[in-house]
Amino acid sequence: MDKYLVYGNPIKQSRSPVIHQAFAKQTEQNISYQKLQPEIDGFKEAVNAFIALGGKGANVTAPFKEQALEMCHHLSQRAQQAGAVNTLSFINNEIYGDNTDGLGLVQDLLRHGVKLTNAKVLILGAGGAVKGVILPLLEQQLGALVIANRTVSKAQALCQQFGSDKMQGCGFDDIANIDFDVIINATSASLTGEQPPISDELISDHTVCYDMVYGKSLTPFLMWAERLGAKSVIDGLGMLVGQAAESFNIWRKVMPEVEQVLLDLRADINKSD
Numbered sequence: 001m002d003k004y005l006v007y008g009n010p011i012k013q014s015r016s017p018v019i020h021q022a023f024a025k026q027t028e029q030n031i032s033y034q035k036l037q038p039e040i041d042g043f044k045e046a047v048n049a050f051i052a053l054g055g056k057g058a059n060v061t062a063p064f065k066e067q068a069l070e071m072c073h074h075l076s077q078r079a080q081q082a083g084a085v086n087t088l089s090f091i092n093n094e095i096y097g098d099n100t101d102g103l104g105l106v107q108d109l110l111r112h113g114v115k116l117t118n119a120k121v122l123i124l125g126a127g128g129a130v131k132g133v134i135l136p137l138l139e140q141q142l143g144a145l146v147i148a149n150r151t152v153s154k155a156q157a158l159c160q161q162f163g164s165d166k167m168q169g170c171g172f173d174d175i176a177n178i179d180f181d182v183i184i185n186a187t188s189a190s191l192t193g194e195q196p197p198i199s200d201e202l203i204s205d206h207t208v209c210y211d212m213v214y215g216k217s218l219t220p221f222l223m224w225a226e227r228l229g230a231k232s233v234i235d236g237l238g239m240l241v242g243q244a245a246e247s248f249n250i251w252r253k254v255m256p257e258v259e260q261v262l263l264d265l266r267a268d269i270n271k272s273d
């Protein structure tokens, strides 16, 4: 049986094993998929031990994505640009790295019928997750991509790194009067029940609002957007399942259907405490 796992610290909360087992069942693949929490300084050792045991691949989540990149012999362009790897494949004693977070996001937006071609897109935040989604978003031929962050220099540095004339980096105060089609909250503010301090005027009846964070109830950002009459509000569960589907496809060469897995996962989350 081919062996896979996900590394993170913490990892208890990870739903990746459930998602990958559901994909395996659906596509009739015989795999095992477990979660593992290495010590903060024990990631590389843990990966080498798994390879020695015959592991075929692994997902990587915070805080190990940059260390995963350093271990790879081969990197996809997406992973290179993101400076982070969430999918490792172990083939003939070599390590291949990819980053599927951005594909997961783009596919979830498209699945919800969000038009990205020529769209004016605002991303709030400039952390690791944002690095991973910029290239796949730009590949959708956006009209503009504005990155606004609490620490403005980080947003500006990202724009310099990607070097696209469609991109602009700024602070939360600089975006008040722009009419965006899509606003993506990629800050971790929702995890602490907060929301980025942005103007109510950003929301109108044609604005789609997306939060990378998901949960049983709407995040503070999505609640705020809904109250102000946003066209639609979407949380990040579909992104999570979407990035997992892309990893599964890289390893097993078969693309699973996300829809039913997403419905089951949502039901499971709604049942939990």
Ligand code: NDP
Pocket (backbone or CB within 6 Å): 062, 101, 104, 124, 125, 126, 127, 128, 129, 130, 149, 150, 151, 154, 186, 187, 188, 189, 191, 194, 195, 196, 197, 212, 213, 214, 236, 237, 239, 240, 241, 243
């Ligand atoms: P990072 O820690 O790398 O970045 C955090 C970002 O949030 C920074 O831009 C930071 O700003 C900003 N931030 C934190 N707190 C606040 C606040 N109170 N107000 C305004 N801005 C704030 O995290 P990641 O980029 O890795 O992840 C971001 C979020 O996306 C996380 O919540 C994560 O759970 C989620 N995520 C979801 C995925 C999915 O599949 N659904 C996949 C990946 C991530 P500053 O730079 O100023 O510190």
